[in-house]
Amino acid sequence: xxxxxxxxxxxxxxxxxxxxxxxxxxxxxxxxxxxxxxxxxxxxxxxxxxxxxxxxxxxxxxxxxxxxxxxxxxxxxxxxxxxxxxxxxxxxxxxxxxxxxxxxxxxxxxxxxxxxxxxxxxxxxxxxxxxxxxxxxxxxxxxxxxxxxxxxxxxxxxxxxxxxxxxxxxxxxxxxxxxxxxxxxxxxxxxxxxxxxxxxxxxxxxx
Amino acid sequence: xxxxxxxxxxxxxxxxxxxxxxxxxxxxxxxxxxxxxxxxxxxxxxxxxxxxxxxxxxxxxxxxxxxxxxxxxxxxxxxxxxxxxxxxxxxxxxxxxxxxxxxxxxxxxxxxxxxxxxxxxxxxxxxxxxxxxxxxxxxxxxxxxxxxxxxxxxxxxxxxxxxxxxxxxxxxxxxxxxxxxxxxxxxxxxxxxxxxxxxxxxxxxxx
Numbered sequence: 001x002x003x004x005x006x007x008x009x010x011x012x013x014x015x016x017x018x019x020x021x022x023x024x025x026x027x028x029x030x031x032x033x034x035x036x037x038x039x040x041x042x043x044x045x046x047x048x049x050x051x052x053x054x055x056x057x058x059x060x061x062x063x064x065x066x067x068x069x070x071x072x073x074x075x076x077x078x079x080x081x082x083x084x085x086x087x088x089x090x091x092x093x094x095x096x097x098x099x100x101x102x103x104x105x106x107x108x109x110x111x112x113x114x115x116x117x118x119x120x121x122x123x124x125x126x127x128x129x130x131x132x133x134x135x136x137x138x139x140x141x142x143x144x145x146x147x148x149x150x151x152x153x154x155x156x157x158x159x160x161x162x163x164x165x166x167x168x169x170x171x172x173x174x175x176x177x178x179x180x181x182x183x184x185x186x187x188x189x190x191x192x193x194x195x196x197x198x199x200x201x202x203x204x205x206x207x
Numbered sequence: 208x209x210x211x212x213x214x215x216x217x218x219x220x221x222x223x224x225x226x227x228x229x230x231x232x233x234x235x236x237x238x239x240x241x242x243x244x245x246x247x248x249x250x251x252x253x254x255x256x257x258x259x260x261x262x263x264x265x266x267x268x269x270x271x272x273x274x275x276x277x278x279x280x281x282x283x284x285x286x287x288x289x290x291x292x293x294x295x296x297x298x299x300x301x302x303x304x305x306x307x308x309x310x311x312x313x314x315x316x317x318x319x320x321x322x323x324x325x326x327x328x329x330x331x332x333x334x335x336x337x338x339x340x341x342x343x344x345x346x347x348x349x350x351x352x353x354x355x356x357x358x359x360x361x362x363x364x365x366x367x368x369x370x371x372x373x374x375x376x377x378x379x380x381x382x383x384x385x386x387x388x389x390x391x392x393x394x395x396x397x398x399x400x401x402x403x404x405x406x407x408x409x410x411x412x413x414x
Contacts, residue, residue, distance in 0.1 A: 139288070195347070
């Protein structure tokens with residue numbers, strides 16, 4: 001699981017002309033869930049988002065207070081493109097957890113965050129929708145977080161990818177068929193939507 | 208070197224009340240240079256920023272065109288916090304290249320980008336200043352890029368860090384003394400500025 005955490009003065013999400021979400025000071029989190037992620041990754045990411053010391057204290061001393069300490073808000077938006085593997089200059093997203101699995105998992109992460117803090121201070125985008133995320137990055141301050149068991153760099157991704165492919169070749173059926181079944185389960189959605197992975201965003205279908 | 212690349216409808220940078228930079232459609236890049244980075248890392252990142260296929264073509268086919276193909280703009284902002292090592296919930300930035308070295312290096316990366324594309328389409332923040340970066344993330348689409356030789360995950364960072372410390376202990380003088388001299392060379396700047404690493408942003412001084 002990868003999270004891009006931006007410290008913000010404010011952030012909003014619009015879908016078309018409609019503003020669907022808005023926060024003041026706090027964190028805007030773009031969250032990318034991979035096919036390999038488990039509850040352990042989710043718990044780690046939630047804990048870090050809420051406890052990272054990215055804010056100053058009342059005396060202006062930097063890097064001393066968390067979003068929880070300051071009673072600030074969190075806007076979390078699903079972002080499968082963070083699970084990108086590059087084939088030369090072509091992004092490939094087959095390591096992203098497919099939307100039909102990612103959506104309930106992502107919702108459980110939000111619930112976890114709400115129950116660990118104040119529910120009314122945790123905001124969301126709209127899963128799978130084509131959004132404009134307006135981020136006023138304050139500083140700027142941006143932290144790139146990877147859960148301990150998640151993939152981390154292009155080389156590791158390549159290795160993981162190969163392992164994954166080997167696994168898929170050798171087994172007939174198993175509990176994590178998600179990536180094999182992904183093609184079949186894909187729904188037709190806005191080709192620009194990139195909040196949840198689906199067929200339209202894979203570059204596999206290209207020549 | 209790490210780059211967080213956000214596809215944008217528009218993006219601007221303000222310092223105080225002044226808007227110092229602005230782009231329309233294109234990419235907003237937050238760039239974090241580490242003490243280990245070389246020209247090779249810089250070349251890789253510039254090539255990827257300009258050539259990654261993050262845009263649709265005229266027919267609306269996603270992930271087919273680069274920022275160069277579409278004649279779009281790039282706003283690049285230095286962001287040392289991407290070279291963060293977590294000590295529990297406390298960010299530590301000593302792996303970030305110190306400002307006095309990072310600034311000329313960062314400027315050379317921008318020049319490289321300008322000479323590889325159209326100079327007037329590459330915009331910048333203000334190195335070391337406390338900025339508000341207004342990012343209208345389109346999709347959202349965010350790519351997290353690490354140069355091949357750069358550090359990539361917290362565990363690797365810890366290893367690198369240890370190696371770095373061993374190196375520093377065993378050598379008396381050498382060409383890359385930057386991280387040792389960092390403390391001495393630090394300048395007093397805005398404690399909220401996080402575009403270039405300096406003493407005010409290190410959390411080492413805390414109890």
